[in-house]
Amino acid sequence: xxxxxxxxxxxxxxxxxxxxxxxxxxxxxSAYLLAGPGPAPAAAAxxxxxxxVCVGDPPRPCESCPSCRRSAGDRGExxxxxxxxxxxLYRHVGDHPDLLWLGxxxxxxxxxxxxxxxxxxxxxxxxxxxxxRSAVIEDAEWLNAEAQNALLRLLEEPPPRxxxxxxxxxxxxxxxxxxxxxxxxxxxxxxxxxxxxPSASDDxxxxxxxxxxxxxxxxxxxxxxxxxxxxxxADASRAVELLLEAGGSWLRExxxxxxxxxxxxxxxxxxxxQVLRAARRSLxxxxxxxxxxxxxxxxxxxxxxx
Numbered sequence: 001x002x003x004x005x006x007x008x009x010x011x012x013x014x015x016x017x018x019x020x021x022x023x024x025x026x027x028x029x030s031a032y033l034l035a036g037p038g039p040a041p042a043a044a045a046x047x048x049x050x051x052x053v054c055v056g057d058p059p060r061p062c063e064s065c066p067s068c069r070r071s072a073g074d075r076g077e078x079x080x081x082x083x084x085x086x087x088x089l090y091r092h093v094g095d096h097p098d099l100l101w102l103g104x105x106x107x108x109x110x111x112x113x114x115x116x117x118x119x120x121x122x123x124x125x126x127x128x129x130x131x132x133r134s135a136v137i138e139d140a141e142w143l144n145a146e147a148q149n150a151l152l153r154l155l156e157e158p159p160p161r162x163x164x165x166x167x168x169x170x171x172x173x174x175x176x177x178x179x180x181x182x183x184x185x186x187x188x189x190x191x192x193x194x195x196x197x198p199s200a201s202d203d204x205x206x207x208x209x210x211x212x213x214x215x216x217x218x219x220x221x222x223x224x225x226x227x228x229x230x231x232x233x234a235d236a237s238r239a240v241e242l243l244l245e246a247g248g249s250w251l252r253e254x255x256x257x258x259x260x261x262x263x264x265x266x267x268x269x270x271x272x273x274q275v276l277r278a279a280r281r282s283l284x285x286x287x288x289x290x291x292x293x294x295x296x297x298x299x300x301x302x303x304x305x306x
Contacts, residue, residue, distance in 0.1 A: 018185050019048045023060060028052070028132070029183040030158040033140070036187025037245075042138055043188070044125030045165045049099050049134035052163060067129065071096040081105040081110035089118040093136070097128040103138035109237040110284065111139055113146040120154050123162050133162045140166035141173040142284065148175050155181040169245070173281055207246045214298065215305030222298045229294040236290035237283060242281050243294060247301050249274065254304065279305040 032048075034041035047061065050071045056062030056063045063072070071094040081087035093099035102119055104111050119135055127133050137143070143151065152175065155164065164182075169186035171179055217225070229243075231235045254269040279297045282288050 008169075010035065012106040017044075018183060019044060019173045023048070023051050024058075028163055030162065031164045031166070031182040031183035033166045033168065033171060033174075033179060033184045034187065035168045035184065037169055037249075040187050041167045041169075042136075045136045045138075045167050046093065048135055049093060049163070049165060050096075052132040052134055053096060053098055053264060054113045055131075059258060067096065067131075070094055070175050071099055079289060080115075081107040082108040082115055084109070084114060084118075089115045090122070090135075098131065098136040099156045100133075101138065102135060104142055106232045107232075109234050110144040111137070111147055112144065113150055116143070116150045116154075120150065121225075124159050127161065131161070132161070135163075136165045141168040141170055141280075143174070144284065148178055152178050152181070153209075170277075170280070170294050172205065172277060173284060204242075204246070207242065209251050211247055211301060214301050217302060222302060223295065225298055226291050226295040229291045233290060237288075240290045240294050240297070241280075244276050244283075244297055247297055248276050251276070251301070251304055268306040269304045275300035282292070 019032070032045075034045050050068065051060035051069045053071065054060040054062055054065055055067050056065035061068045061071070063069075073094045078091045079087045080089065080091060082089070087106065090100050090102040093101050100119060100122060102115050105115075119137075123133055123135060137151070149165075155178065158164070166174075166182060168174065169183065214222075218259065222266060229240050251269050251273045255266055255273070257265050258269065276297055279293050279300075282296075283290070283293050
């Protein structure tokens with residue numbers, strides 16, 4: 001690990017996390033980047049911003065003070081829309097006016113610049129309760145280039161007593177200049193494979209089982225599989241995201257298994273993993289074809305079984 005990585009990122013453990021230390025000491029950074037798989041980073045971001053406005057006794061959020069009652073309930077049922085035509089550009093956490101939540105719109109493949117601009121305008125307003133103002137940006141890895149640059153300007157000159165919390169499955173898709181302005185908190189991989197857990201959906205378990213058998217698939221069968229990712233771009237892109245996440249999880253298991261075997265060959269799985277990372281980045285492109293991205297990913301997974 002490089003010196004830069006050691007100083008700008010910390011991994012969450014059962015011990016006190018950087019977010020908990022910030023709440024305990026009152027030394028709150030203007031921006032955080034919470035990166036890792038699964039729902040844990042978003043859940044931690046939600047708890048953190050609610051704790052910032054909590055006026056009760058520790059541990060915070062206390063769930064009983066007026067601010068906690070206002071921020072209770074994520075209101076995730078409110079569908080966002082990146083164009084602002086079919087829904088809001090962002091929403092509040094619960095009914096709290098000082099806590100904002102931004103993510104991809106229901107039919108969007110990216111977080112749009114219109115959403116970031118709306119967020120900028122909202123954060124420059126005076127706090128309703130005179131305390132912290134916070135915004136969580138979920139799906140931060142799906143901020144398009146324009147949105148990232150707009151967000152960078154906000155991070156360069158943040159309004160006073162304002163905290164931005166970016167949540168991403170992987171920080172690799174974010175600009176280096178954006179990452180450098182955030183205090184990074186990495187969440188480790190879960191001990192158990194979420195794709196096989198009892199809480200996983202039937203579709204998720206079916207997908208991982210299908211990937212496990214990919215080594216026996218022929219080239220025509222792989223191309224037929226990729227054909228399934230045709231259709232409306234937003235829906236197809238989300239389906240390809242799931243394929244990439246499941247494929248990455250499966251490859252990590254293969255790497256772990258090979259590392260425990262004498263003479264285990266890690267190279268095919270590691271090379272496939274790099275292709276999947278590149279495929280994820282290309283999915284961000286405005287002109288990316290989800291079917292073509294799926295083809296690249298499936299071929300890489302097939303090669304990863306060698």
